[in-house]
Amino acid sequence: MQLVITSHNLGLWAAAHICNRWKNSSKRPFVLGLPTGGTVEEMYAALSGLVKNGKMTFKDIISFNMDEYVGLSPEHPQSYHYYMHHHLFSHVDEKPENIHILNGQAADLDAECANYETAIKQVGGIDLFMGGIGRNGHLAFNEPGSAFDSRTRVIELTQSTIDANSRFFNNDPTQVPTRALSIGIGTLLDAREILILAAGASKAEAILQLVKGEVSTQWPVTALKNHAHATVLIDKEAASRLGTDILTQFDTLRKEDKDLVLSL
Numbered sequence: 001m002q003l004v005i006t007s008h009n010l011g012l013w014a015a016a017h018i019c020n021r022w023k024n025s026s027k028r029p030f031v032l033g034l035p036t037g038g039t040v041e042e043m044y045a046a047l048s049g050l051v052k053n054g055k056m057t058f059k060d061i062i063s064f065n066m067d068e069y070v071g072l073s074p075e076h077p078q079s080y081h082y083y084m085h086h087h088l089f090s091h092v093d094e095k096p097e098n099i100h101i102l103n104g105q106a107a108d109l110d111a112e113c114a115n116y117e118t119a120i121k122q123v124g125g126i127d128l129f130m131g132g133i134g135r136n137g138h139l140a141f142n143e144p145g146s147a148f149d150s151r152t153r154v155i156e157l158t159q160s161t162i163d164a165n166s167r168f169f170n171n172d173p174t175q176v177p178t179r180a181l182s183i184g185i186g187t188l189l190d191a192r193e194i195l196i197l198a199a200g201a202s203k204a205e206a207i208l209q210l211v212k213g214e215v216s217t218q219w220p221v222t223a224l225k226n227h228a229h230a231t232v233l234i235d236k237e238a239a240s241r242l243g244t245d246i247l248t249q250f251d252t253l254r255k256e257d258k259d260l261v262l263s264l
């Protein structure tokens with residue numbers, strides 16, 4: 001995998017990357033894995049802009065979202081169904097039948113998860129899986145301790161994630177659902193390419209563990225080291241604990257408007 005530290009806008013960087021991969025791929029439909037979260041809002045705005053300006057279309061894209069809370073209706077403003085329609089699907093031309101988001105209100109949650117895995121396989125797997133990182137290093141809702149071969153399943157959220165996400169629930173952790181459906185780390189690692197974004201000092205510990213720590217289920221993000229085509233794209237704040245050597249290299253390249261790319 002590679003780590004890219006950039007001074008450019010992460011959302012614009014990521015949207016341009018998605019557009020290039022889609023444009024240069026001969027595979028149609030092109031299958032995207034999609035995240036939610038604060039970090040990727042600008043990416044969705046940029047993708048919406050590309051479609052509006054005729055530079056990209058979602059007509060030949062199939063998407064699978066990473067996760068959804070258990071118990072929230074699609075109309076709930078904090079559901080990931082709502083988020084995706086608000087930030088992306090209402091602005092682009094993806095066919096409704098090509099949009100896949102786990103149903104956190106399914107009567108049989110285990111069957112819902114198994115069917116999701118089948119649906120991903122039926123379209124030939126995911127070409128590019130986008131994602132964010134939790135403060136605790138989680139990928140999708142794969143909390144610390146999740147097996148690297150885990151598949152889509154019901155997850156009990158950790159207090160760290162509930163606290164982090166309470167900012168979207170009136171700053172009241174008791175309003176945050178305690179369970180979610182999430183793709184597994186194994187589901188993510190099956191993708192042909194992965195691009196994960198992290199911004200801000202709250203992600204610096206997870207990035208430190210990724211760069212300097214052991215590969216361990218205690219830091220799910222370290223699973224990406226097992227993938228040949230994974231990129232973690234971060235800003236300077238998320239890189240802030242990587243030490244003066246790396247930060248000095250970054251500052252030198254930044255003056256030339258270049259990113260620092262490290263192979264891990």
Ligand code: PGA
Nearest residue numbers: 037038039040132133134
């Ligand atoms: P955030 O969430 O972008 O809102 O920080 C990322 C995540 O928890 O995976």
